[in-house]
Amino acid sequence: MQPIARFSEAGIDRAAASRDCWPGGTLEAWQGTSAPLPARVWWPEDEEQVAAVLRAASEAGIPVVTAGAGSGVCGGARAIEGCWVLDTKAMARIGPLDPERWTVRVQAGVNGQQLEDWLAECGFTLGHSPSSIACSTVGGWAAARSAGQFSSRYGVFEDMVLGAVAVSPGGGVVRVGEGGEGSDADLAMLLGSEGTLAVITELELRVWPAPQRRWLRGYRMPDLPTAITAMRTLMQGDLHPSVVRLYDPVDTRIGGKTRPKREHSAGSSSFVRRWLRRVDELPAVHRRTLALPLALPGLLNRVFDGIASGCLLVVGWEGDEDVVGALSAEGARLLDALGEDLGAEPGERWFASRHAVSYKLMPIFERGGFADTMEVACRWSDLERTYDAVREAVSPTAVVMAHMSHVYPEGGSIYFSFAGRGDRKVYERTWDAALRAVLDSGATTTHHHGVGSLKARAASEEVGPAVAGWRAAKATMDPAGVLAPGRLFVDVAPHDPPASPPPAPEDGLGTGAVGADLEVRAEGGEPRWPVATLPGLPRWQRESWQQPWIGVEGLVGGRPCRLGRGPRSAAGPDLRPWLAEHGATTASWGIATHGERWMGEARVEHPMRVARDLLRADLRPAALGLRDGALVVGFRGPAAKRLAVLASDRVPGGLTEVPWRMLPVPDGPLEPCPDDDPAACHATASTAFRPVGRTA
Amino acid sequence: MSAWDTCRVCPRLCRDGCPVATGSAREAAVPTWIATTLHGWQAGTVSAEDAAASATLCTDCGACQEHCHLHRPVPELLRDARRQLVPAPAMTPLRGVDGAAQVVAVCADERDLAAVLESRLGQPVARLRTDDALGVAAIEHPSFDARASELRDRLAGRVVAVVDGGVARALVGARVAFRWAWDLVGDPAPDMVGSCATGGPRPLACCGAAGPLRRHHPEDAARVARLFAQRGDVERVADACCGEHLGWAGVSVRDWLDEALEALA
Ligand SMILES: Cc1cc2nc3c(=O)[nH]c(=O)nc-3n(C[C@H](O)[C@H](O)[C@H](O)COP(=O)(O)OP(=O)(O)OC[C@H]3O[C@@H](n4cnc5c(N)ncnc54)[C@H](O)[C@@H]3O)c2cc1C
Numbered sequence: 001m002q003p004i005a006r007f008s009e010a011g012i013d014r015a016a017a018s019r020d021c022w023p024g025g026t027l028e029a030w031q032g033t034s035a036p037l038p039a040r041v042w043w044p045e046d047e048e049q050v051a052a053v054l055r056a057a058s059e060a061g062i063p064v065v066t067a068g069a070g071s072g073v074c075g076g077a078r079a080i081e082g083c084w085v086l087d088t089k090a091m092a093r094i095g096p097l098d099p100e101r102w103t104v105r106v107q108a109g110v111n112g113q114q115l116e117d118w119l120a121e122c123g124f125t126l127g128h129s130p131s132s133i134a135c136s137t138v139g140g141w142a143a144a145r146s147a148g149q150f151s152s153r154y155g156v157f158e159d160m161v162l163g164a165v166a167v168s169p170g171g172g173v174v175r176v177g178e179g180g181e182g183s184d185a186d187l188a189m190l191l192g193s194e195g196t197l198a199v200i201t202e203l204e205l206r207v208w209p210a211p212q213r214r215w216l217r218g219y220r221m222p223d224l225p226t227a228i229t230a231m232r233t234l235m236q237g238d239l240h241p242s243v244v245r246l247y248d249p250v251d252t253r254i255g256g257k258t259r260p261k262r263e264h265s266a267g268s269s270s271f272v273r274r275w276l277r278r279v280d281e282l283p284a285v286h287r288r289t290l291a292l293p294l295a296l297p298g299l300l301n302r303v304f305d306g307i308a309s310g311c312l313l314v315v316g317w318e319g320d321e322d323v324v325g326a327l328s329a330e331g332a333r334l335l336d337a338l339g340e341d342l343g344a345e346p347g348e349r350w351f352a353s354r355h356a357v358s359y360k361l362m363p364i365f366e367r368g369g370f371a372d373t374m375e376v377a378c379r380w381s382d383l384e385r386t387y388d389a390v391r392e393a394v395s396p397t398a399v400v401m402a403h404m405s406h407v408y409p410e411g412g413s414i415y416f417s418f419a420g421r422g423d424r425k426v427y428e429r430t431w432d433a434a435l436r437a438v439l440d441s442g443a444t445t446t447h448h449h450g451v452g453s454l455k456a457r458a459a460s461e462e463v464g465p466a467v468a469g470w471r472a473a474k475a476t477m478d479p480a481g482v483l484a485p486g487r488l489f490v491d492v493a494p495h496d497p498p499a500s501p502p503p504a505p506e507d508g509l510g511t512g513a514v515g516a517d518l519e520v521r522a523e524g525g526e527p528r529w530p531v532a533t534l535p536g537l538p539r540w541q542r543e544s545w546q547q548p549w550i551g552v553e554g555l556v557g558g559r560p561c562r563l564g565r566g567p568r569s570a571a572g573p574d575l576r577p578w579l580a581e582h583g584a585t586t587a588s589w590g591i592a593t594h595g596e597r598w599m600g601e602a603r604v605e606h607p608m609r610v611a612r613d614l615l616r617a618d619l620r621p622a623a624l625g626l627r628d629g630a631l632v633v634g635f636r637g638p639a640a641k642r643l644a645v646l647a648s649d650r651v652p653g654g655l656t657e658v659p660w661r662m663l664p665v666p667d668g669p670l671e672p673c674p675d676d677d678p679a680a681c682h683a684t685a686s687t688a689f690r691p692v693g694r695t696a
Numbered sequence: 697m698s699a700w701d702t703c704r705v706c707p708r709l710c711r712d713g714c715p716v717a718t719g720s721a722r723e724a725a726v727p728t729w730i731a732t733t734l735h736g737w738q739a740g741t742v743s744a745e746d747a748a749a750s751a752t753l754c755t756d757c758g759a760c761q762e763h764c765h766l767h768r769p770v771p772e773l774l775r776d777a778r779r780q781l782v783p784a785p786a787m788t789p790l791r792g793v794d795g796a797a798q799v800v801a802v803c804a805d806e807r808d809l810a811a812v813l814e815s816r817l818g819q820p821v822a823r824l825r826t827d828d829a830l831g832v833a834a835i836e837h838p839s840f841d842a843r844a845s846e847l848r849d850r851l852a853g854r855v856v857a858v859v860d861g862g863v864a865r866a867l868v869g870a871r872v873a874f875r876w877a878w879d880l881v882g883d884p885a886p887d888m889v890g891s892c893a894t895g896g897p898r899p900l901a902c903c904g905a906a907g908p909l910r911r912h913h914p915e916d917a918a919r920v921a922r923l924f925a926q927r928g929d930v931e932r933v934a935d936a937c938c939g940e941h942l943g944w945a946g947v948s949v950r951d952w953l954d955e956a957l958e959a960l961a
Contacts, residue, residue, distance in 0.1 A: 008722075010724075010746075010749070011742075011743075011746050012724040012729075012733055012746050012749055012750050013722060013723070013724045015724070015729075015732075015733070015736075016722070016723035016724035016726070016729040016732075016733075017723055021707040021708075026705050029704065029705075029732075030704070030705060041723075043721050043722075067723070069708070069711060070708070070723065071707055071708070087721060087722075087723065089718075089721035089723075090721035092718070092721065092923060093926070094927065109721065111711065111712045111718065112712075113712040114712055114718065114927075118927070132707065134709055134710075134711065134712040134713075134763070135707055135708045135709050135711050135712065356765065359706075359709065359765050359766055361705075362702055362705045362706055362766070365705040366701055366702065366705060
């Protein structure tokens with residue numbers, strides 16, 4: 001009989017599927033302990049084969065762990081003893097690309113770098129560039145809600161997903177997203193579900209033409225608070241940088257990041273460096289080089305604190321030539337007032353070696369230590385507190401430093417790197433202390449690495465009673481409970497979230513009752529991207545910067561629940577749409593804090609086609625829509641007037657200035673339509689939409 | 697310290713370069729995992745049989761080396777491991793050069809490369825046929841050093857023309873200078889999908905049907921070739937070795953020599 005899909009029970013295949021890149025597993029392997037072995041590895045090639053494997057597993061009650069490229073760092077793709085590993089990499093078809101709609105279809109097992117190379121040959125980019133791009137799959141990006149280095153320009157991975165095909169044991173093959181069955185909440189439930197609800201087999205993704213221009217600069221900032229102010233001002237000023245990376249004083253100092261490159265190889269320091277490298281190469285010394293510093297992490301952290309001051313901020317813009325010119329000019333003006341311009345070199349250097357960080361942890365393991373990273377996120381007003389709390393918690397067992405590489409108008413993510421010495425127990429103690437500090441400071445425990453098994457307890461505590469949303473989905477999609485049991489969310493003692501202080505002015509957040517209409521909500525400040533009802537437009541009908549909601553709070557089963565601790569969290573699926581319908585009482589949303597505004601309108605023959613062209617030219621207006629048959633375009637922030645000139649040049653007959661007035665964005669349900677449809681009411685880069693049921 | 701230590705703790709950063717890992721979808725084929733398996737064999741925790749199955753998941757295309765920012769000599773280490781783990785394939789004795797002309801056409805199949813060169817260059821061309829395509833099998837063979845020195849003797853002072861990447865690699869290994877036949881006659885071959893040996897645009901570093909993979913894991917070799925064909929939308933290849941491998945895997949393509957012979961006829 002033909003097997004339902006290709007599989008292997010060979011020792012080398014089972015061993016290779018036993019662990020992912022969770023550093024705890026690497027530490028174990030290095031110290032000679034093996035990981036749990038699967039009984040079988042499957043390589044299905046399409047959704048029918050996936051469905052057959054899942055059916056067989058459900059019938060036999062065999063746990064299934066879905067594995068992409070195994071680059072996950074939280075143990076999500078680590079095998080469970082005796083399980084089946086469903087390896088997605090035989091689902092490797094790339095294309096077709098739709099150069100008109102700017103979309104590409106791709107099977108889940110495709111390697112990220114290979115997709116990017118293929119798109120580059122066609123003149124496009126996905127714009128998703130995690131450090132692990134060479135060693136991860138698109139399915140893994142979707143399942144673990146990855147974020148790439150240009151997230152403030154192209155969005156995080158789920159912003160790129162227009163639709164998905166997924167297979168669950170309970171539901172069979174489903175198509176969600178644009179043109180598929182199911183709602184935005186279904187797509188939201190799938191993205192970030194880390195193989196616990198379904199196997200993602202195919203994705204439709206938004207792509208962009210390769211950027212015409214890239215502008216990169218480094219700035220030396222006197223201290224962390226000033227650097228944070230700089231980042232916040234850029235993001236709240238609607239300047240849409242592609243890259244914003246801040247290295248903390250320790251990282252800046254250790255990496256010598258604000259010194260010009262040539263000093264690295266100059267005279268004595270290069271001699272010392274060469275000499276040290278030679279000493280390090282002696283076998284007996286090699287393993288001990290880091291032993292002393294890593295054995296005294298508390299002391300080392302204090303020494304670093306003493307010598308470190310000043311930090312490096314790398315900022316960049318990319319995309320349309322003219323738009324990059326306008327935005328970078330305003331951005332540079334703003335940054336010059338706060339820090340010292342170090343020129344293009346630090347930025348170019350970062351860009352050239354942007355994936356090099358992936359190679360930095362190996363030497364620490366080779367020398368008998370452990371190293372790991374933790375990426376948390378919170379509002380601007382919580383950043384410094386969270387940073388201090390985590391450093392203090394980790395300090396007794398590991399040397400710690402941090403950078404920030406994902407920022408939003410409402411806050412950002414802190415990426416901690418830590419290295420210590422000791423066995424699994426010391427490693428676990430370090431993590432427990434770190435996660436406790438994050439939870440207590442009100443931040444989210446993961447910005448983009450996901451949960452896996454490493455953070456399952458912490459994420460369950462963070463999500464609290466909203467976990468019921470995921471459980472309900474699990475009961476229908478995986479009734480036999482075979483998909484990744486014990487991963488993502490687990491039973492934990494009820495733990496109410498820490499009291500949520502009202503947002504500080506710098507957070508740029510408005511709060512109010514769920515259900516309040518737009519006018520009422522606007523009393524606290526103009527919403528950055530207005531929608532009338534929660535959860536707002538589905539993802540495939542808006543662009544990455546059009547974030548309707550940040551936080552949603554309420555009561556679930558009588559227990560308080562708070563989602564959206566940071567501007568973005570990868571603690572499982574985005575459960576805010578679920579909470580919106582199951583007990584949400586209050587919500588928070590971004591409000592426009594910057595005073596400068598410009599609005600213009602034009603009566604053109606094909607308003608939606610023009611609107612789409614503006615979006616495609618990277619203009620990212622704060623307001624874009626139809627009012628009384630006229631196309632309305634508005635910009636906010638210091639670059640508003642410059643962008644208005646560029647926009648006007650692209651509108652037939654130009655834009656005529658009108659008084660600024662908030663433009664409500666229509667609520668769903670909408671359906672895609674040709675972009676010259678006169679009834680169209682909303683445009684994205686890939687298509688125009690009209691309210692369902694209305695005809696042209 | 698083991699030669700494989702760095703690879704063992706690496707997050708498999710060479711995976712996107714490896715045609716075998718990509719085309720077979722087997723995690724075990726990622727060079728990092730091969731390294732882990734071979735480390736286990738050296739440490740006595742993995743059987744020689746498994747180590748051999750692992751070390752032969754390789755076309756010796758060198759892409760892992762190219763992708764390794766830590767500059768680990770992975771292909772070389774794998775070649776060493778294979779020498780210890782798998783018996784060398786049989787090799788036929790090297791033939792003599794047929795003719796005394798200055799230009800020698802070295803070919804791995806029966807097609808008459810020399811005739812094409814004679815007509816295009818307007819001068820006599822000598823022939824050297826190598827039945828076993830030299831290739832990586834030759835390079836890994838224990839007798840390669842002796843064969844390399846024979847090759848150097850036979851081809852000394854001549855202009856060596858090739859169309860086959862396998863032959864080219866063996867000549868590089870033997871330190872014999874050569875010219876691609878299309879370059880020699882002034883033909884452009886850039887619109888043809890390239891191979892690892894010839895460079896040019898390529899969907900994967902190799903179609904996979906080369907070297908130890910085809911001998912030890914023929915089904916995986918065919919899978920890699922099919923993905924190569926799908927990704928590259930391949931109809932023409934420059935390199936005769938690629939043409940032969942893809943043909944073996946059931947993907948019909950034409951190579952430069954096919955077209956040159958057709959033009960000659
Ligand atoms: C050196 C290094 C650097 C990294 N840098 C970044 C970074 O910059 N940004 C970032 O976001 N992440 C980063 N990561 C983490 C990791 O690359 C991401 O989490 C990535 O999304 C994982 O993809 P993968 O294909 O390797 O998935 P895996 O590790 O194989 O799986 C991850 C999780 O998703 C599930 N899964 C995988 N595929 C599917 C599918 N098709 N259907 C359902 N479930 C599935 C698995 O079961 C598992 O729970 C880094 C990791 C490393 C090792």
